[in-house]
Amino acid sequence: MQQRKPVVALVGRPNVGKSTLFNRLIGRPTAIVEDIPGTTRDRIYGDSFWNGVGFIVIDTGGLEAPEAMADERRTATPQAGSDSSRFLTFIQAQARLAIEEADAVILVVDGRDGLTAGDEEVAEVLRQSLKPVFLAVNKAEHQRVQQDAVEFWGLGLGEPYPISAYHGDGVGDLLDELVKVLPAYPAEEEESGAVGIAIVGRPNVGKSSLLNALTGQERAIVSDIPGTTRDPIDMTIMYDGQPITLIDTAGIRRRGRVEQGIEQYSVLRSMRAIDRADVALLVIDALDGVTAQDTHVAGYILEKYKSAVVVINKWDALEKDSNTLHEYAKTVREALKFMDYVPVIFISAKTRQRIHQVLPTALRVAEARRHRLSTSEVNEFLRAAYDAAQPPSRQGRALRIYYGSQVETEPPTFVIFVNDDDLVHFSYERYLENRLRAYYPFEGTPLRIFFRARRHADEKN
Numbered sequence: 001m002q003q004r005k006p007v008v009a010l011v012g013r014p015n016v017g018k019s020t021l022f023n024r025l026i027g028r029p030t031a032i033v034e035d036i037p038g039t040t041r042d043r044i045y046g047d048s049f050w051n052g053v054g055f056i057v058i059d060t061g062g063l064e065a066p067e068a069m070a071d072e073r074r075t076a077t078p079q080a081g082s083d084s085s086r087f088l089t090f091i092q093a094q095a096r097l098a099i100e101e102a103d104a105v106i107l108v109v110d111g112r113d114g115l116t117a118g119d120e121e122v123a124e125v126l127r128q129s130l131k132p133v134f135l136a137v138n139k140a141e142h143q144r145v146q147q148d149a150v151e152f153w154g155l156g157l158g159e160p161y162p163i164s165a166y167h168g169d170g171v172g173d174l175l176d177e178l179v180k181v182l183p184a185y186p187a188e189e190e191e192s193g194a195v196g197i198a199i200v201g202r203p204n205v206g207k208s209s210l211l212n213a214l215t216g217q218e219r220a221i222v223s224d225i226p227g228t229t230r231d232p233i234d235m236t237i238m239y240d241g242q243p244i245t246l247i248d249t250a251g252i253r254r255r256g257r258v259e260q261g262i263e264q265y266s267v268l269r270s271m272r273a274i275d276r277a278d279v280a281l282l283v284i285d286a287l288d289g290v291t292a293q294d295t296h297v298a299g300y301i302l303e304k305y306k307s308a309v310v311v312i313n314k315w316d317a318l319e320k321d322s323n324t325l326h327e328y329a330k331t332v333r334e335a336l337k338f339m340d341y342v343p344v345i346f347i348s349a350k351t352r353q354r355i356h357q358v359l360p361t362a363l364r365v366a367e368a369r370r371h372r373l374s375t376s377e378v379n380e381f382l383r384a385a386y387d388a389a390q391p392p393s394r395q396g397r398a399l400r401i402y403y404g405s406q407v408e409t410e411p412p413t414f415v416i417f418v419n420d421d422d423l424v425h426f427s428y429e430r431y432l433e434n435r436l437r438a439y440y441p442f443e444g445t446p447l448r449i450f451f452r453a454r455r456h457a458d459e460k461n
Contacts, residue, residue, distance in 0.1 A: 005272065006103040006182040007058060007101055008057050008103065008104050008106060009105050010105075011107055012108035012122065013116065013119065017110070017166070021171070025171075051175070053182055055103075055182055105131055111138060111139050115152060132181040133157050134161065134178055135159070140170065149162045194244060195245070197359075198247040198270070198281065199273075200270035201283035210349040211248045213355045215237055215246065235248070271297075271300055274304055278307060279306070279365050280301050280306050281309050282297060282310050284312050284313065286318045287318060290335035294335075294336075307444045307446070309343050312328070312332065316350065316353055341443065341445070341446075343443060343444055345357050361444075364443060365445060369442075372406055372409050372412070397420065399419065401417075408448075412442055412445065413449075414436075414450070417454040418454070419454070421452060429449060
């Protein structure tokens with residue numbers, strides 16, 4: 001297992017430029033940027049790297065208040081009971097959520113607006129935390145705004161950093177100081193030999209109940225209130241002579257009714273667990289089916305080339321007939337068609353139905369993840385696949401496959417040498433992967449296949 005990546009949270013009022021700074025830090029336009037408060041709604045996390053330090057950035061734009069409350073940014077002194085007052089309460093909750101998850105926090109303020117009541121409310125929450133806080137005064141493209149940034153010393157958060165998230169001015173200076181307080185990643189660790197299994201999914205799908213069922217102990221609090229478990233629980237057990245580290249990620253504590261924030265931060269918590277795991281148990285509520293948040297987590301599992309098992313929980317609560325399981329499995333595979341190699345099992349953590357299948361399946365997947373084919377086996381497979389279906393020519397040139405080899409495990413990684421890698425069509429790459437899985441199942445684990453151009457001795461120019 002790996003050490004988790006440190007997390008940096010961007011907090012602040014709507015429309016101060018958090019999403020623009022987020023895009024700047026991760027190096028691509030992932031977050032939607034609009035001049036309308038509350039725009040950010042979907043994926044709000046990404047990987048960043050600065051001065052040798054890797055970290056996850058989370059944009060809290062997804063926690064925006066209803067649009068009616070957004071007028072706070074124009075109100076200097078909100079009245080008790082007003083929409084502005086309720087909005088200040090909301091952004092306090094937003095800041096607390098960020099603090100709970102983050103190793104460091106960047107408070108983004110609008111230098112052109114100057115110091116506002118909303119900034120002061122967030123700063124009050126941040127001052128009470130023990131987390132490092134960095135104050136980014138955004139939209140400081142002009143010298144006047146840079147000079148006026150001194151007023152933000154009044155927030156009591158230390159030195160203000162005038163930046164332009166849009167142009168990149170000053171961001172490097174901010175990051176230079178930020179990475180000094182983050183734990184190093186990755187860290188050198190001794191191999192424990194334990195298989196890391198992360199239990200991930202949305203709040204209230206039964207992750208803690210599954211943990212308790214797998215360990216036979218009431219080690220995790222079980223409640224039907226979303227967000228009961230605050231912190232990941234690592235627990236090492238022995239199963240059939242194999243040490244297993246179970247990583248529970250059962251969401252976060254609810255603060256008021258910040259529903260969207262709960263969902264978004266549960267994805268972040270799952271990400272952090274997936275980074276450290278060998279196999280992810282993606283737990284899905286049988287009553288809800290596969291939701292957008294489930295597909296987000298599944299996509300991250302694939303993005304990180306981790307192995308997975310889809311666990312449909314609360315199967316006992318669903319009305320069924322003889323065809324239900326087959327039809328449900330078909331629906332799940334359609335929703336997660338980018339992971340069609342992943343086993344799907346149906347359980348009830350509450351009644352212990354099919355619980356005995358979970359760990360054997362996860363260990364079987366972990367074993368496939370570590371499997372290595374010999375070079376002779378790879379080339380035997382390549383010859384058979386090529387003979388069965390030769391690739392179509394492109395621009396009058398035919399793809400030639402010379403030989404291949406498996407160069408890595410965890411995940412299984414293959415390099416195939418060809419005459420010209422530009423001739424490899426996606427459909428043929430997919431064909432080779434399917435044939436490779438037919439040759440050896442590699443159950444539940446993604447494969448990486450790279451094509452390298454190598455000019456054969458007898459090939460004509």
